Amino acid sequence: MKVKDVDYVELTDAAAGRPVMSPTISLIKHVDVTLEVKVGEVRLTVAELFALQAGSMLTLDRLVEEPVDVLLNGKVVAAGQLAVVGEHL
Numbered sequence: 001m002k003v004k005d006v007d008y009v010e011l012t013d014a015a016a017g018r019p020v021m022s023p024t025i026s027l028i029k030h031v032d033v034t035l036e037v038k039v040g041e042v043r044l045t046v047a048e049l050f051a052l053q054a055g056s057m058l059t060l061d062r063l064v065e066e067p068v069d070v071l072l073n074g075k076v077v078a079a080g081q082l083a084v085v086g087e088h089l
Contacts, residue, residue, distance in 0.1 A: 038069040039082070 021027070040060030052058075062068075067079035082089055 033073055034071075036071040036074075037080070037082075038071060040068075 040062040042058045042060055044058075068082055069076045070078040070080055
């Protein structure tokens with residue numbers, strides 16, 4: 001096992017209030033995140049859930065013209081409008 005001496009930098013008044021590290025995206029660019037778009041939600045009983053079939057319709061809690069929520073790791077970070085581009089939503 002190799003042991004290295006650590007050089008500690010003496011903090012001065014000039015360093016107070018300055019960031020310890022310069023901000024850079026390269027420090028976190030490898031971190032995985034989950035981005036979701038929430039169109040709406042509906043509450044169902046278990047019986048209603050099991051009664052769903054192909055072609056069943058659900059009424060969500062939002063109108064078509066209302067903005068959708070954009071969530072990053074489960075937290076709302078933005079709102080947006082859905083758009084159709086060719087065959088994609």
